[in-house]
Amino acid sequence: MLSRRNKMGNKIEPCLIIIFGATGDLTNRKLLPAFYKLEFENLLHKDSKIIAFARKEKSNEQFRKEALKAINTFSKFKVDNKVWKKLENKIFYHQSEFQDIKGFNRLKELIKKICTKTTSCNKVFYLSAPPGFFGPIISNLKKSGLTASSGWSRVVFEKPFGHDLKSAKKLNESIKKVFKEKQIYRIDHYVGKELVQNLLVLRFANSIFEPIWNKKYIDHVQITVAEDIGVETRGNYYEKSGALRDIIQNHMLQLVALTAMEPPVTLDAEDIREEKVKVLRSIRPLTTKDIGKMTVRGQYGSGVVNDKKVKAYHDEDKVSKKSNTETFAALKLNIDNSRWSDVPFYLRTGKRLKERVAEITIVFKQNSGILFNEHVKNIEPNMLIVRIQPEEGISLQFSAKVPGKKMIIDNVRMDFCHECKFGPNTPDAYERLLYDIMIGDQTLFTSWEMVEHSWKIVDKIAKAWKKGKVASYAAGSWGPKNADALIEKDKRKWYAPQKTIYSTFLQNNGNKIQ
Numbered sequence: 116m117l118s119r120r121n122k123m124g125n126k127i128e129p130c131l132i133i134i135f136g137a138t139g140d141l142t143n144r145k146l147l148p149a150f151y152k153l154e155f156e157n158l159l160h161k162d163s164k165i166i167a168f169a170r171k172e173k174s175n176e177q178f179r180k181e182a183l184k185a186i187n188t189f190s191k192f193k194v195d196n197k198v199w200k201k202l203e204n205k206i207f208y209h210q211s212e213f214q215d216i217k218g219f220n221r222l223k224e225l226i227k228k229i230c231t232k233t234t235s236c237n238k239v240f241y242l243s244a245p246p247g248f249f250g251p252i253i254s255n256l257k258k259s260g261l262t263a264s265s266g267w268s269r270v271v272f273e274k275p276f277g278h279d280l281k282s283a284k285k286l287n288e289s290i291k292k293v294f295k296e297k298q299i300y301r302i303d304h305y306v307g308k309e310l311v312q313n314l315l316v317l318r319f320a321n322s323i324f325e326p327i328w329n330k331k332y333i334d335h336v337q338i339t340v341a342e343d344i345g346v347e348t349r350g351n352y353y354e355k356s357g358a359l360r361d362i363i364q365n366h367m368l369q370l371v372a373l374t375a376m377e378p379p380v381t382l383d384a385e386d387i388r389e390e391k392v393k394v395l396r397s398i399r400p401l402t403t404k405d406i407g408k409m410t411v412r413g414q415y416g417s418g419v420v421n422d423k424k425v426k427a428y429h430d431e432d433k434v435s436k437k438s439n440t441e442t443f444a445a446l447k448l449n450i451d452n453s454r455w456s457d458v459p460f461y462l463r464t465g466k467r468l469k470e471r472v473a474e475i476t477i478v479f480k481q482n483s484g485i486l487f488n489e490h491v492k493n494i495e496p497n498m499l500i501v502r503i504q505p506e507e508g509i510s511l512q513f514s515a516k517v518p519g520k521k522m523i524i525d526n527v528r529m530d531f532c533h534e535c536k537f538g539p540n541t542p543d544a545y546e547r548l549l550y551d552i553m554i555g556d557q558t559l560f561t562s563w564e565m566v567e568h569s570w571k572i573v574d575k576i577a578k579a580w581k582k583g584k585v586a587s588y589a590a591g592s593w594g595p596k597n598a599d600a601l602i603e604k605d606k607r608k609w610y611a612p613q614k615t616i617y618s619t620f621l622q623n624n625g626n627k628i629q
């Protein structure tokens with residue numbers, strides 16, 4: 116449950132949220148359901164308004180109708196008419212091209228009309244637009260004088276922030292001419308996920324974990340972000356991006372940083388962001404030779420996923436038949452600091468894998484005690500598994516005696532099921548992120564330093580991967596064979612995600628929440 120005050124005690128203030136790209140997929144699937152939930156929770160200030168900016172001609176009424184349809188389709192909550200009526204009256208539609216300064220001048224006029232003394236004209240400019248338009252939108256915001264008008268202004272960028280370090284720097288410099296870092300919110304929605312936020316609590320609020328969270332006790336860390344879906348309608352975008360830029364540069368390096376960071380001085384945004392950047396700076400730079408040995412890429416061929424036959428990546432819509440884009444990436448990273456030296460972090464992500472799952476597995480060193488040596492053949496090491504999706508939770512794996520007269524030891528898990536304990540009302544990542552933008556808390560947003568260092572890591576790999584050909588893997592598998600070799604040559608293995616005891620509980624509760 117979110118509250119009407121941030122951790123500094125500031126109250127939520129009224130503001131105008133201008134969504135650039137308001138008829139797009141992201142607005143429909145994520146932003147509108149999140150606004151509905153915030154309204155439901157009474158966390159959208161009564162004087163706040165939403166201005167939907169997009170290219171097609173339509174009236175306020177038409178947009179509101181479409182917005183309701185999107186909320187009905189994508190929200191996990193059954194729409195309450197009273198709540199919708201309150202939200203509906205806050206939504207306005209504004210038609211314009213992103214490149215058209217006249218449209219921005221008209222937007223300024225509309226804002227003048229809408230914002231009364233109570234809203235104080237505070238503004239959130241939310242760029243849910245194709246990234247190629249970030250520059251023109253920022254430039255038109257400045258030209259029209261919208262950024263200089265009364266009230267505070269904040270600007271929100273969806274990922275990707277640049278295509279490489281050079282383009283990210285160029286974009287950042289153009290933004291910096293108009294906004295200060297304090298006003299810039301770069302979204303990585305993964306960081307808004309409840310279990311990702313829980314990582315800091317798990318590590319720093321529990322006396323049992325922090326003392327063993329280091330090279331003395333941890334053997335290695337593995338992070339998996341697997342999707343069972345293919346590229347769907349996003350072939351155009353994905354051809355230029357690939358798994359490395361789409362997932363590793365942002366979500367996965369964020370997960371590495373949160374898993375590996377030192378305790379921050381305070382819970383303030385700056386202190387947390389500073390510690391996260393230090394982790395990226397401590398990642399050992401990969402040489403061209405390392406990239407050959409420590410990275411793997413693959414592209415899905417045809418196969419069977421969830422009992423359905425699916426086509427190969429190069430047969431997907433808007434994808435080149437000769438595409439060399441990776442839909443799978445795996446890497447081994449070393450963090451050269453006193454906590455993590457000699458503890459490798461193995462990362463893997465891909466599309467059309469066996470199942471949809473995101474989890475961080477902390478694998479502890481195996482007990483060298485000789486007492487049970489003759490019984491430990493199939494015993495896995497102790498593991499702490501943070502399940503980010505789909506069934507949020509944390510599991511601790513350890514060894515236990517199988518009942519009976521013989522001494523047989525098996526692997527068992529203690530599971531914490533987030534939804535079983537806290538119910539289904541956990542805020543969606545976007546709900547949390549929108550709320551934080553409105554209260555001015557940048558903790559969960561990516562700082563420029565983080566963007567810069569993550570591109571430095573990724574650019575080197577991307578450059579080396581330009582040469583050579585991507586390996587193929589069967590859709591429905593766990594990726595190419597050499598991803599197994601990457602970890603097996605260190606005498607380790609990937610641990611396949613396991614069904615937890617609460618899977619059935621959650622499956623039975625998949626209906627809309629009243």
Ligand SMILES: NC(=O)c1ccc[n+]([C@@H]2O[C@H](COP(=O)([O-])OP(=O)(O)OC[C@H]3O[C@@H](n4cnc5c(N)ncnc54)[C@H](OP(=O)(O)O)[C@@H]3O)[C@@H](O)[C@H]2O)c1
Pocket residue numbers: 135136137138139140141142168169170171211212213214242243244245246273274275
């Ligand atoms: N979709 C996702 O799941 C997802 C996930 C993570 C990040 N993102 C990021 O979120 C952003 C939006 O993605 P999306 O999938 O929502 O894109 P989308 O479905 O292609 O929607 C694009 C939006 O921009 C508008 N638009 C395009 N060109 C325009 C122009 N010249 N002038 C005015 N409006 C224009 C479109 O309006 P019309 O409909 O009127 O043409 C539409 O509202 C992108 O930066 C993307 O990388 C998306």
